Amino acid sequence: MNGSIAVIADDLSGASSTGAEFARCGLSTVLVQDSDAVRAQGNAAQVLIFDTESRYDTPPRAREKVSDAARALQRLGPAFIVKKFDSLLRGPFGHEIDAIMSACAQERCVVLCASPKMGRITVGGYQLVDGLPLAERMRMVDPGAPVASSYVPDRLREQTARPVHCLDARVIAGGAAALAAFFDAVGHGIVVADSATQADLNAVVAAAHGAGVRFFAGTYGLGEALRPYAGGARSASAVLVVAGSTSDMTRKQVARLEAAIDARSVVLELGPAFFEQSCEAFGAPYIERLRGGGDLLLHTSGSHEASDRVRQLAAKAGWDEPMLAARIEALLQFLVTPFLPRCNAFVFSGGATAQSIFRLLGADGLTIYGHEVLPGTPVATVRGGAYDRRPFLTKPGSFGTSDDLVTMVNFARFALT
Incomplete structure (x- = not known):
């Protein structure tokens, strides 16, 4: 799979939906759940998705699982690494991002929590679900889940010691030049990007790609934004x-x-x-x-x-x-x-x-x-x-x-x- 995309997902449903985003443009996409399957299937796939089933694990166990997955995938030489997590921010996603950065020696990661087609957007760093702050919406959709902050940078800072930067909508509205200047100025660490539309996701990914970022984390919609940079995509269709x-x-x-x-x-x-x-x-x-x-x-x-x-x-x-x-x-x-x-x-x-x-x-x-x-x-x-x-x-x-x-x-x- 040298030159294509490695995805680490935390559950089977999310792994499948992200895979479909790549498969639509003609990329051969394979989903596996263990390192042996990575070795067996890796050379045949342009997009290889490793489902770690770690969403409900403890942080240490989730770190261990994604580190093992990242090392197995890294041996195949992917052009990009993608961490797929839950759009409701359930699970130790910050711990997992941190562990992948360590395992793959990645100094920068762009985090896009928005899934506009699913009613999830990020505004000023806050995750909104169908127009409501995440913490408020979670009380309705999953009363048993702990109600955490809707502010994504704080969620990440609780789980990693790496610097967390915010890319807000005003920079995105400034167009490609403003985004390029942002990525030129920001140092190592994690960038949390606002996004209210698929066009926002596309613009952020394009600017980050141009700045040399090769590790992205997000949910449904990120795959569509990354498709233009995937080797072997069916551009003629x-x-x-x-x-x-x-x-x-x-x-x-x-x-x-x-x-x-x-x-x-x-x-x-x-x-x-x-x-x-x-x-x-x-x-x-x-x-x-x-x-x-x-x-x-x-x-x-x-x-x-x-x-x-x-x-x-x-x-x-x-x-x-x-x-x-x-x-x-x-x-x-x-x-x-x-x-x-x-x-x-x-x-x-x-x-x-x-x-x-x-x-x-x-x-x-x-x-x-x-x-x-x-x-x-x-x-x-x-x-x-x-x-x-x-x-x-x-x-x-x-x-x-x-x-x-x-x-x-x-x-x-x-x-x-």
């Missing part, structure tokens, strides 16, 4: 999402999707230049922003006011509605065409948008199946042509819930596996 509707619901769905997935996201701003330049000239900067790995998300500015401005500019240019629609369709086709060969699934909001891209696929039609991803969104695959049998999901833009596009993208990924 992507889900193409195009949202052409300007409805309020579509705007909410796009915002939710941007927070949930790692995608190249581009907003089409159809200002005066759109009416003055050729599709090629206007679209070239968007093409550059779409380049790279990951899923592709292309959408309009998504407000009624913006739509009204576009129509006013069209009228000023002497374009009627059919001319405007044809020009937008030509732009979408120009932007999407270079990336179609690596797109293995297609998701659309808005029927006209779906039709614009469908014309590019050279298909005979669609195969419609007898069930729906969502009400009004049938399961379908492309029939014939170069994209035969690839998922093609389209929904009306005017209704649904804010999670609909996330549901459709997740279904498309599942269908591909």
Whole structure:
């Protein structure tokens, strides 16, 4: 497994969910529970997960287990080490992080406790669960568990003598430059990072990776953030999402999707230049922003006011509605065409948008199946042509819930596996 990822998890359920995050992008992922299995399976796996079943052990016993696991995995030469722990911070996770740092000679660890898709976020160092501080929520979900502090740095300082640093949301909001400056300035020890969205997790991991950090600890969502840096990930496969509707619901769905997935996201701003330049000239900067790995998300500015401005500019240019629609369709086709060969699934909001891209696929039609991803969104695959049998999901833009596009993208990924 030289060059890939070693994961140490504290229970079977969490080990499996983290493994699924890596397996989705084509990495061979194996879960084991003893050192003999590490030796037997390690060379065949790009991601090897060692489940120590240590969540409810005493701190000394948990330290012993994870140290043994870390040493066994370290012999395989992984590019990264990941500690998976409980998003409710149950178990001696700080002791385990400390033990792994010692066993693997790691001077730095970035801790990401947030799992935004599961309603867990970290704000100002405090762990919130469905909007409530962790200690308060624990009284509801697990009354028998000891009620500990919701402040993650204090939890860690109780379990390790290493320095604990806080990376708060204001630095993350400052973008890549601010994050790079933070990691350049911080010394050895443990960094606890705020995160409220998957995009936050992705940004922190990207900056830490750039700064040379190779030990990360966290919960569900961390695997998705690490996938771009895993050797052998299936970068050629992507889900193409195009949202052409300007409805309020579509705007909410796009915002939710941007927070949930790692995608190249581009907003089409159809200002005066759109009416003055050729599709090629206007679209070239968007093409550059779409380049790279990951899923592709292309959408309009998504407000009624913006739509009204576009129509006013069209009228000023002497374009009627059919001319405007044809020009937008030509732009979408120009932007999407270079990336179609690596797109293995297609998701659309808005029927006209779906039709614009469908014309590019050279298909005979669609195969419609007898069930729906969502009400009004049938399961379908492309029939014939170069994209035969690839998922093609389209929904009306005017209704649904804010999670609909996330549901459709997740279904498309599942269908591909």
